[in-house]
Amino acid sequence: MIDNNTKTPDLELVVIGQEELKRYLNLFAESIRSNIRFNLLIEGAPGTAKTLAVKNMVTKLQKELKSIPFVRVTGSHDAIPSDLIGDIDIKKYKEGISDIINGPLLKAHGNEYPGVIYVDEFNRFSEYTLITFTEIMAEWQVSFPKTPLTKPLKANIIATMNPYDISGITDVPQHILDRFNARIIVNYPAEEVEVEIAKQHINYYYKKAFQSLKPYYIPLISTTRILRKIGVALGPRAYLSTLDLLALEYLLKNTINNEIVIEHYKNSIRAKIANMSEDKQSELISTATITLTEEFKNAKRIK
Ligand SMILES: Nc1ncnc2c1ncn2[C@@H]1O[C@H](COP(=O)(O)OP(=O)(O)OP(=O)(O)O)[C@@H](O)[C@H]1O
Numbered sequence: 683m684i685d686n687n688t689k690t691p692d693l694e695l696v697v698i699g700q701e702e703l704k705r706y707l708n709l710f711a712e713s714i715r716s717n718i719r720f721n722l723l724i725e726g727a728p729g730t731a732k733t734l735a736v737k738n739m740v741t742k743l744q745k746e747l748k749s750i751p752f753v754r755v756t757g758s759h760d761a762i763p764s765d766l767i768g769d770i771d772i773k774k775y776k777e778g779i780s781d782i783i784n785g786p787l788l789k790a791h792g793n794e795y796p797g798v799i800y801v802d803e804f805n806r807f808s809e810y811t812l813i814t815f816t817e818i819m820a821e822w823q824v825s826f827p828k829t830p831l832t833k834p835l836k837a838n839i840i841a842t843m844n845p846y847d848i849s850g851i852t853d854v855p856q857h858i859l860d861r862f863n864a865r866i867i868v869n870y871p872a873e874e875v876e877v878e879i880a881k882q883h884i885n886y887y888y889k890k891a892f893q894s895l896k897p898y899y900i901p902l903i904s905t906t907r908i909l910r911k912i913g914v915a916l917g918p919r920a921y922l923s924t925l926d927l928l929a930l931e932y933l934l935k936n937t938i939n940n941e942i943v944i945e946h947y948k949n950s951i952r953a954k955i956a957n958m959s960e961d962k963q964s965e966l967i968s969t970a971t972i973t974l975t976e977e978f979k980n981a982k983r984i985k
């Protein structure tokens with residue numbers, strides 16, 4: 683999605699709805715202020731504002747407490763612990779000195795307050811690598827495999843997992859999940875919230891195009907909600923990406939019509955269903971076209 687300098691100054695992209703998520707992130711922020719160990723697992727469909735909510739919380743906390751170290755990592759089944767915490771410095775080791783070249787996670791160590799480690803796609807790490815996080819969660823320290831060395835790492839963890847993720851997924855063992863204080867499930871927003879999400883998106887990025895995009899966001903949201911009901915995992919990005927394309931279309935040609943909206947919606951969702959079989963994709967694309975055409979008619983009738 684577009685994220686450039688076209689955004690409206692002074693406006694902040696806020697999380698609408700998702701009250702439970704915000705409540706637990708407030709508790710997380712309080713754990714940092716109060717120097718308490720607290721780890722949160724957030725699970726939910728793609729594009730449901732998990733990252734936005736965490737980023738907003740951390741930005742506020744950093745302003746309030748001045749310096750809160752923040753490190754973000756993304757799960758990959760190829761990663762090994764040394765990719766995260768670093769490795770022994772071979773040059774120094776040969777000279778008889780045990781020293782470590784720090785990996786990215788060590789930057790999250792906080793002296794005064796715990797730092798924040800945000801782990802996206804937690805379940806993509808292998809079990810071997812996940813143990814690194816367990817040690818941080820339980821003891822605020824890391825151990826370097828095959829050495830007697832440990833280092834303090836005072837940081838609290840927020841991890842996210844996407845239940846629709848099927849490639850490279852690890853079934854995270856229960857003893858690792860046990861370390862989290864809570865597991866929050868983030869659902870798709872209610873219809874009226876989705877309308878606000880779309881409005882905020884257009885106002886934030888493309889204020890000038892608002893009037894031209896206005897007739898389209900309700901049919902796009904309704905269509906997305908209908909497709910979800912038949913089991914397609916489409917988050918708000920399905921219509922927000924389409925609105926990005928339409929805004930660009932408007933900036934380029936100053937005109938938008940139903941055909942163009944259908945074309946961009948089809949291609950937006952194509953990117954989100956690419957892992958399905960060709961047949962299933964064609965079927966969904968034609969369902970999307972029929973539904974969106976119907977929703978245009980409904981919108982006209984309501985007018
Ligand atoms: N409840 C919401 N309030 C405001 N904006 C939202 C909301 N839900 C989705 N959005 C919009 O959708 C975008 C995508 O959200 P974000 O990247 O935070 O999702 P995510 O849950 O982290 O997705 P993923 O699982 O794919 O990482 C946000 O930047 C925002 O523009």
Ligand SMILES: [Mg+2]
Nearest residue numbers: 732733734802
């Ligand atoms: Mg995210």
